[in-house]
Amino acid sequence: MFETGVRQIRFAMGMVWGRRLDPDNVAKLVRDALGTLEEFGEPGAEVGELIDGPLHDPAARRDLANRGVRRTAARLAAQTQFYERRFAAAGVKPDKLDVAGLASIPVTVKRDLVERPEDFRCADVAPYLTTRTTGTTGRPAEIWLSRYEMDLWSSTGALAGVLRGEIGPDDVMQVNVSSRATASVQLDVAVCRLVGAGCRVLGIVPPDESLESLTTATQLATTPSYLAELETAARQRGMGPADFRLRTIDVGGEVLSPSLARAARETFGVANIRDLFAMTEVAPVTGRTCRQNHLHFDINVGLIEYLDLDTGEPAEPGALATVVITPFFPYRDCMPVFRYDTRDVVRVLDPSTLSCELAAMPGVGQIVGKADQLVRFGQNDIVTPRQLVEAVEALPTRPWPARYRVEVHDGRLGLTLPLSATAGLNDADAVRHFADHGLDVDLAFVSDDEATSLRPLRCDLHETTFAGRPAVIGA
Amino acid sequence: MNSPQWVLSTFQLVVALLGAAGASLGALFYFRRVRMDRPAVGRFNGRDVLILFTLLAILPAFYLLVPRWALESLLVITYMSALSIGFTPLLRPVALWLGIGLLIGADLWLGQHALGTVWGWQVFWTENSLIVMLAAISVANLYVQGGMQLRHVAWFAAGLAIYDSIFTIGFPITNLLVRDFVGYPLFPAMGMRISFNEAIVGLGDLLVYAAFTIAAYKAYGKRALQIAVTLILIFGAAMPTLSGLLINYIDARLDVIIPAQTWFGPAAIVCYFWMRRHYGPERTMKEYLASTDAVRREPPAPPTIPAEPAPEAVKPVSA
Numbered sequence: 001m002f003e004t005g006v007r008q009i010r011f012a013m014g015m016v017w018g019r020r021l022d023p024d025n026v027a028k029l030v031r032d033a034l035g036t037l038e039e040f041g042e043p044g045a046e047v048g049e050l051i052d053g054p055l056h057d058p059a060a061r062r063d064l065a066n067r068g069v070r071r072t073a074a075r076l077a078a079q080t081q082f083y084e085r086r087f088a089a090a091g092v093k094p095d096k097l098d099v100a101g102l103a104s105i106p107v108t109v110k111r112d113l114v115e116r117p118e119d120f121r122c123a124d125v126a127p128y129l130t131t132r133t134t135g136t137t138g139r140p141a142e143i144w145l146s147r148y149e150m151d152l153w154s155s156t157g158a159l160a161g162v163l164r165g166e167i168g169p170d171d172v173m174q175v176n177v178s179s180r181a182t183a184s185v186q187l188d189v190a191v192c193r194l195v196g197a198g199c200r201v202l203g204i205v206p207p208d209e210s211l212e213s214l215t216t217a218t219q220l221a222t223t224p225s226y227l228a229e230l231e232t233a234a235r236q237r238g239m240g241p242a243d244f245r246l247r248t249i250d251v252g253g254e255v256l257s258p259s260l261a262r263a264a265r266e267t268f269g270v271a272n273i274r275d276l277f278a279m280t281e282v283a284p285v286t287g288r289t290c291r292q293n294h295l296h297f298d299i300n301v302g303l304i305e306y307l308d309l310d311t312g313e314p315a316e317p318g319a320l321a322t323v324v325i326t327p328f329f330p331y332r333d334c335m336p337v338f339r340y341d342t343r344d345v346v347r348v349l350d351p352s353t354l355s356c357e358l359a360a361m362p363g364v365g366q367i368v369g370k371a372d373q374l375v376r377f378g379q380n381d382i383v384t385p386r387q388l389v390e391a392v393e394a395l396p397t398r399p400w401p402a403r404y405r406v407e408v409h410d411g412r413l414g415l416t417l418p419l420s421a422t423a424g425l426n427d428a429d430a431v432r433h434f435a436d437h438g439l440d441v442d443l444a445f446v447s448d449d450e451a452t453s454l455r456p457l458r459c460d461l462h463e464t465t466f467a468g469r470p471a472v473i474g475a
Numbered sequence: 476m477n478s479p480q481w482v483l484s485t486f487q488l489v490v491a492l493l494g495a496a497g498a499s500l501g502a503l504f505y506f507r508r509v510r511m512d513r514p515a516v517g518r519f520n521g522r523d524v525l526i527l528f529t530l531l532a533i534l535p536a537f538y539l540l541v542p543r544w545a546l547e548s549l550l551v552i553t554y555m556s557a558l559s560i561g562f563t564p565l566l567r568p569v570a571l572w573l574g575i576g577l578l579i580g581a582d583l584w585l586g587q588h589a590l591g592t593v594w595g596w597q598v599f600w601t602e603n604s605l606i607v608m609l610a611a612i613s614v615a616n617l618y619v620q621g622g623m624q625l626r627h628v629a630w631f632a633a634g635l636a637i638y639d640s641i642f643t644i645g646f647p648i649t650n651l652l653v654r655d656f657v658g659y660p661l662f663p664a665m666g667m668r669i670s671f672n673e674a675i676v677g678l679g680d681l682l683v684y685a686a687f688t689i690a691a692y693k694a695y696g697k698r699a700l701q702i703a704v705t706l707i708l709i710f711g712a713a714m715p716t717l718s719g720l721l722i723n724y725i726d727a728r729l730d731v732i733i734p735a736q737t738w739f740g741p742a743a744i745v746c747y748f749w750m751r752r753h754y755g756p757e758r759t760m761k762e763y764l765a766s767t768d769a770v771r772r773e774p775p776a777p778p779t780i781p782a783e784p785a786p787e788a789v790k791p792v793s794a
Contacts, residue, residue, distance in 0.1 A: 001621055002526050004517030032516050039518040039622040041761035047515040163515070 004032040015300075018071045020330045023151035026159055030194045033162045034169065043163050051160045065303050066098040068328035073097045075122070075329045076338055082112065082119035083338055099303065107307070107324055107341040113141040113281065117335070125334045131183035133280055143280050145183055146334035153284045153331075154190030162195055166248065167219065172198035174217035176210055176226050177253075178461040179203040183280060188221055203463040207233035220249045220268075224256040225457035228393075228400030231264050241269025252276040253458055255369065255386050257393040260400055277367065282325040282340050284332070290356040294363035295346060302327040305339070306348050306364060309371060317350035320382065321364075322371050343371040345384065375406055375413060383413060383439065391437035395430075397423050401459060403451040415441040418451035483672050484716055490674035491712035491735070494608070494665050495684045499707055501612045502685035503692060503700070507769070509564050511620050518622030521630075528634050531679055535642070535652050543659070547583070550661040554579055554610055561613020578606050579661070586660030596668040599658070604665030607678050615685035624757050625690040625699075629747035632683045636740025643734040680735045684711050687743060691750070694757035696768050699750055710742035711735055 007029050014021040036043055073094035076083035087094050090105045110133075113120060121127065121144055128147040132140040161167040175188045185201055192199035200217065202210055207229040214220065214230070222230070227249065234243075246268050256275045264273060277287030277295060285302035287295045297304045306321035307314060315321035323342045347365035354363050368374075369385030376382050383406070392402035399421035407414040415434070422430040427443065434441045446453075452460055537546060558575045566574065582602050589595035619628075642648045653675065656662065666675035684707045691703035715735040751757075763769055 001514075001517040001519045001523050003520075003522055005514065008514070008516065029516060032518075035518050035520070035622075036516050039759045039761065040513070041759075041764075044513045044515040044517075 004029070007032065014330070018067065018328075018330060020148065020333075021152055023148065023155045026152065026155035027194055030155060030158045030162060033159060034196065037162065037168070042165075047163050051163050061299060062099070064300070069099055069102065069303055069326065070095060070097050072326060072329045072332075072336065073338065076336060079122040079124050080120055080336075082108075082116060086338075102303075102305070102339065103313070105339055107312075107339045108337050109341050110141055110281070110343070113143075113337070114139050117142055117144075120335045120337065122334055122336065127334055129182060129186065131280055132180060141281065143183070144335045149284075149331075149333045150183070150186060150190070152333075154187050155194060156284070157187060158191045158194040161191060167191065167195050167197055169196035171195070171218045171247075172200065172216060173219040173221060174210070174214055175199065175201045176204065176220065176222040176230070178458065179463060180461070181280075183283065184278070204459060204461050205463050205465050208237075209465060211237065211239065214246070215243055216245070218245055218247050220246055222249070222251055223458040224251045224254040224260060225401035225459035227251055227256075227264055228260050229459050231260065231267050232398070232400055234267050235263075240267060244268050244270075246270045248272045248274060250274045250276055252278050254401075255367070255389045257390045257402070259390070259393045259398070263398065263400075275366070277344075279325075279342060279344075281337055282327050282342065285325050285327050288358070289366060290358040290363065292356040293366055294349065294354065294356055294358070295366050296358045296361040296363045297323075297325075299362065301331040304362070306346065307341075309345065309374075315348045317348050319348050320345050320368070320374075320384075321348050323364075323367075345369055345371050345374065375408060377408075377411065377413075387437065387439060388415070391434050391439055392417065392421065394437065395421055395433060396425070397421055401457050403454045403457075405454040409442070413439065413441045414444060415439075416444040416446060416454060418448045418454070419445045420448050421445075483674075486667075486669055486672065487674040488713060488716040490665075490667050491676055491716050492708060494604075494676035494681055495707050495712040496704075497608055498611045498615075498681040498685040499688035499704055501608060502615045502689050505561070505612050505616050506619065506689040506692065509616070511560070511564060511616060513621055519618050519624075519627060520622070521627065523618075523623075524627045524631050524634075528631060528638075531635070532638060535648060538652055538656055547660055550663070551579055551583075554606055554661055557610040557613045557617075558606070560617055561609065578602070578609075582606055583660045586658065586662075590658050593668060593670065596658075596673075600665070600667045600673075603660075603662055604667070606661070607663060607665045607681065611678060611681035611685050615682055615689060619686055619689045619693060620760065622760060623686060623690060625687070625694045625747050625750065626757070628683065628686045628690045629743040632687065632736055632740040632743040634740070635679065635683065635736040636734075636738075639734035639736045639740075644737075676735070680711065680739075683736065683739065683743075691746075692768065693760065693763045695750055695754040696766070699754065702746065702750070706742055706746055707739070711739040714738040 007025050010025050011021065011029060033043065073083070073087065073092075077087045077094040078084070086105065086108075092101065092104055125146045125148075127144040129145045129150060130142055131145065132142050158167070167173070171192075173188060173192050175185060177184055179185060179201070189199050189201065191197075197219075200213055202213065204226060207226070210230060211233055220227075234240075247270065249264060249268065249270050249272070251273065252275065256273070261273050261275075265271065275289040277297070282302065285298060285304070287297040289295055303326040305314065305324040305326075307324050308316075309320055309322055323344045323346055325340050325342060326338050327336060329336065344367045346367055349364055351362060356363065366386065368387070373385045374382050375384075388404055388406060389402045392404050393400055397420060399418065403418055403421075405416040407416070422433075422443070422445075425433065430443055431441065434443075537549065541549070555575055558578070559571060562571055562574070582599075585595070585599040585602055589599050653664075657664075657666075657673065657675070663678035664675045665678075665681065666673055668674075687707060688700065688703050692700040712735075715738050718738070758766065
């Protein structure tokens with residue numbers, strides 16, 4: 001108890017002073033947290049303060065953000081070529097910067113990262129692991145991470161997971177994300193190791209192979225599109241809740257439609273499907289979705305801005321905005337970004353209207369898609385990928401994951417679907433289905449063989465196995 | 476056996492029994508009815524026992540090295556902390572701090588002004604004993620409700636038995652300290668005086684008895700509680716007093732004081748191993764609270780706002 005108190009003070013002081021945290025100290029706190037749960041069954045009443053920080057106090061939030069921005073900017077100006085030039089060009093003094101003065105610094109975009117990755121590397125940090133974005137939205141960016149970052153993220157993630165009751169020593173996590181997402185996979189493995197849980201990394205293997213092992217897992221980490229494949233495969237095999245012992249499914253990286261979420265709950269017997277926001281470029285800043293379907297970002301480890309898609313100014317409530325994220329030092333170390341424009345679009349909400357269980361944290365609408373995938377018909381007439389995914393996946397045929405292509409012809413929305421997507425519906429009924437979802441579309445169809453070419457998804461990053469092939473003796 | 480020796484021993488026995496029983500049963504009463512706040516993360520473990528033991532071991536040095544004002548300040552802070560931790564769940568802040576202020580203020584005043592007469596000493600000891608007893612009950616509950624187990628208390632008592640034997644019988648430093656500093660305000664012991672004779676039970680002893688009682692109850696239930704209390708009364712209160720009487724009877728010139736833990740420590744450790752063998756692993760607080768031994772309370776009224784569900788995970792799931 002005394003030691004734990006000292007560890008907590010060290011952890012808290014590190015956060016307050018903005019110095020590098022000691023991942024070993026946090027790992028020991030994970031062990032302490034496990035012991036606490038073993039003894040008491042739950043953490044103490046003040047657990048929220050420990051894992052969520054002083055979120056309830058706007059003044060504390062503002063102070064945290066200003067200090068984080070200043071600290072991060074000062075370090076980036078000193079350690080990276082890109083931001084040394086950028087701050088100089090903008091004429092700002094990093095150690096005097098605050099949130100109000102950020103507008104003078106242009107946002108960083110993915111192209112910068114792709115074209116000049118070396119310019120983003122901090123000179124005072126040894127790189128440890130490289131991870132690539134999956135490239136489903138263009139040329140992949142390569143991100144270097146330090147060992148400190150990997151250790152810190154896994155230990156803080158494990159601590160929060162244990163204290164929130166999300167993961168424990170009795171859990172077995174099955175990881176069905178691309179094995180090339182090295183950071184994500186390593187973090188899952190490290191979190192399980194720290195917690196004492198089992199971890200099964202499978203990657204994007206054929207869904208039938210995943211299903212067999214999924215029957216023994218209690219946690220599933222995957223993407224919505226692969227979840228759709230798993231649900232479809234399970235349903236086709238006649239599997240139901242009695243065949244699984246899953247208690248949570250974590251998804252992220254793509255739009256999760258209500259239809260798919262509902263079906264996954266029913267098929268896998270899981271009450272809790274957590275729709276998360278995570279992105280390699282801005283890790284460890286993450287977002288979680290509340291029961292009222294708002295997205296709430298973790299503002300302890302980074303600054304989140306919502307910029308109007310047209311003006312680039314802070315967006316007003318009701319407007320669509322791109323999410324711009326600055327992960328703070330000491331949480332991001334090796335290849336940090338400053339004001340990184342994720343191009344993920346959300347609708348900004350009036351904070352005073354939030355009444356969800358996470359209302360203490362700023363919230364916005366769920367991500368509606370990438371900015372360059374919006375279909376614009378006018379200033380306020382925009383069709384978002386989320387609308388399309390939700391409408392397609394709500395079709396009675398359950399054509400999951402949603403495959404479609406959109407084009408605009410003569411001011412009308414053309415929607416191309418695989419032929420089987422509307423099986424059983426005549427053209428009028430199919431058009432009416434989309435009209436019921438607020439979409440006035442002209443439908444076109446391609447054969448099912450061409451479905452994957454309509455819209456690349458993360459489940460397309462297939463990984464092959466030898467399962468199901470005859471064994472070759474002596475090979 | 477001469478009469479004064481017999482009377483003194485009886486007096487010591489009564490004080491020891493009252494102290495041991497009061498601390499044990501008071502702590503049990505509190506333990507069954509009050510749930511203390513605890514930190515978000517942390518439970519009492521073996522290292523905490525070592526830290527506690529070390530602090531207790533160096534405490535006498537404070538008496539010798541630190542000026543009186545500093546010593547009394549330290550004791551004021553210690554008792555204020557102990558009492559506020561223990562009684563915050565029971566009292567409103569105004570009543571709590573008023574009560575603590577009155578108790579400690581009275582002790583400081585009595586320690587400075589009331590010790591000229593036997594009656595004054597008796598008033599001082601009554602007041603001081605009340606503070607020490609309440610502090611022992613609070614701290615014992617803080618530790619046990621914080622995860623301290625019976626084995627921790629037993630090993631702590633065993634360590635004290637060795638420590639006390641060395642520094643009371645081998646090198647009688649403790650005896651000298653008691654003689655020199657008794658009557659200081661907030662003296663860490665409960666006691667009483669008749670004529671020129673005093674009977675004293677140290678705060679450390681009371682803390683061990685209180686913790687042993689509730690740790691046994693938490694670990695194994697009512698049967699273990701009965702055994703623990705019996706053990707405390709025999710080996711914690713009766714035997715140290717009576718053995719002193721016996722030794723003095725054999726050789727009155729020795730004037731030996733037998734420290735309580737010299738008797739109780741070995742008994743506690745034997746008792747722990749016996750219980751472990753017969754009853755199995757100790758219950759955790761979670762298991763205790765789920766058992767029929769815990770006092771059931773009415774569930775709280777449903778909240779007027781929706782309860783916060785388990786928030787979402789923070790680990791990235793995709794690149």
